[in-house]
Amino acid sequence: MQETRSTCPYCGVGCGVIIESVGDDITGVRGDPEHPANFGRLCTKGSTLHLTATPTLAAQSRLLTPQSRAQRDAEPAPIHWDSAMALAASRFGDVIERHGRDAVGFYLSGQLLTEDYYVFNKLVKGLIGTNNIDTNSRLCMSSAVAGYKATLGADAPPTCYDDFQHAGCIFIAGSNAAWAHPVAFRRIEEARAANPRMKIIVVDPRRTETAALADLHLPLQPGTDVMLFHGLLHIMLWEGWVDAAYIDRHTRGFGELRALVREATPERVAAICGLSRDGLQRAARWFGLGGGDERDVGARSATLSLYCQGLNQSSSGTAKNAALINLHLATGQIGRAGAGPFSLTGQPNAMGGARSVACPIC
Numbered sequence: 235m236q237e238t239r240s241t242c243p244y245c246g247v248g249c250g251v252i253i254e255s256v257g258d259d260i261t262g263v264r265g266d267p268e269h270p271a272n273f274g275r276l277c278t279k280g281s282t283l284h285l286t287a288t289p290t291l292a293a294q295s296r297l298l299t300p301q302s303r304a305q306r307d308a309e310p311a312p313i314h315w316d317s318a319m320a321l322a323a324s325r326f327g328d329v330i331e332r333h334g335r336d337a338v339g340f341y342l343s344g345q346l347l348t349e350d351y352y353v354f355n356k357l358v359k360g361l362i363g364t365n366n367i368d369t370n371s372r373l374c375m376s377s378a379v380a381g382y383k384a385t386l387g388a389d390a391p392p393t394c395y396d397d398f399q400h401a402g403c404i405f406i407a408g409s410n411a412a413w414a415h416p417v418a419f420r421r422i423e424e425a426r427a428a429n430p431r432m433k434i435i436v437v438d439p440r441r442t443e444t445a446a447l448a449d450l451h452l453p454l455q456p457g458t459d460v461m462l463f464h465g466l467l468h469i470m471l472w473e474g475w476v477d478a479a480y481i482d483r484h485t486r487g488f489g490e491l492r493a494l495v496r497e498a499t500p501e502r503v504a505a506i507c508g509l510s511r512d513g514l515q516r517a518a519r520w521f522g523l524g525g526g527d528e529r530d531v532g533a534r535s536a537t538l539s540l541y542c543q544g545l546n547q548s549s550s551g552t553a554k555n556a557a558l559i560n561l562h563l564a565t566g567q568i569g570r571a572g573a574g575p576f577s578l579t580g581q582p583n584a585m586g587g588a589r590s591v592a593c594p595i596c
């Protein structure tokens with residue numbers, strides 16, 4: 235039996251897997267105990283990954299040779315790999331010759347490995363000479379990219395899974411991680427079991443399985459996230475829960491932000507978001523002080539925020555991302571273990587390919 239290390243292609247957690255095979259047949263899959271995303275764990279989807287490659291299913295769903303149609307409405311017929319490569323190259327060559335380099339484009343996926351993205355980019359930008367290459371990760375992540383750039387100046391999430399075990403407060407917005415990022419969520423549950431003082435806040439109009447774990451669930455009116463985040467900053471300023479020394483040392487333009495949130499009073503935010511003032515007050519305190527109370531202002535614990543498509547897939551997605559990251563900057567909840575904004579991705583390599591290699595807005 236042969237074993238091959240790879241990555242589960244399904245969700246943004248990116249669990250490491252060990253694929254077992256005999257000859258051309260995949261016979262099993264198990265979690266990679268050395269992989270830092272999952273340390274050997276897999277969810278139901280990952281642990282049944284090999285079943286999608288059984289000979290019966292593969293015969294129904296996989297092409298074993300390239301296929302070509304003589305004309306568009308003809309039946310596809312198998313052709314040799316060499317002929318397929320030559321045909322594809324000549325079709326691209328014809329289009330480029332007749333209409334120019336920008337007449338062709340490539341659309342990739344966040345499921346590819348970084349090395350694959352690199353080779354495609356070499357082909358498209360280096361050899362063909364066009365910028366027409368993009369991935370479906372833009373649909374997921376362009377708001378996250380723009381939010382990071384607007385606030386931190388670079389698209390580089392300053393967090394990792396190990397931060398779960400160092401956080402005193404985890405603030406989850408626009409994400410049902412219990413379903414969408416199951417192995418990461420198990421790590422959050424474990425971190426909470428190891429630290430019963432940890433506070434979990436979930437911002438979601440729906441009462442999800444993720445919300446079931448929360449100490450505080452804020453079921454806000456859909457689309458009112460920016461107002462909520464501004465309202466939390468308003469309370470933090472009023473109560474003295476911001477980190478003035480951090481703001482002085484590491485930020486610019488805080489005066490404008492302070493002016494912007496002046497009108498986001500608890501009364502107004504509660505009315506617009508459909509939330510209680512008590513809930514807003516508790517959320518602001520736990521976020522600012524890392525789950526602690528007023529006595530902890532001088533030695534605040536860490537706050538980690540997790541967010542996903544509930545913030546990103548929106549006509550105001552960039553503003554939602556930026557308003558949440560601004561809370562981290564205002565409270566110094568960034569740049570240390572357990573603290574910072576952690577944008578969850580929808581696909582395992584949305585960051586590596588779409589953002590680090592290909593994305594023209596990065």
Ligand code: SF4
Pocket residue numbers: 242243244245246247248249272275276277278279280281415416417418
């Ligand atoms: S959590 Fe995601 S990456 Fe991990 S095994 Fe499940 S589907 Fe695959």
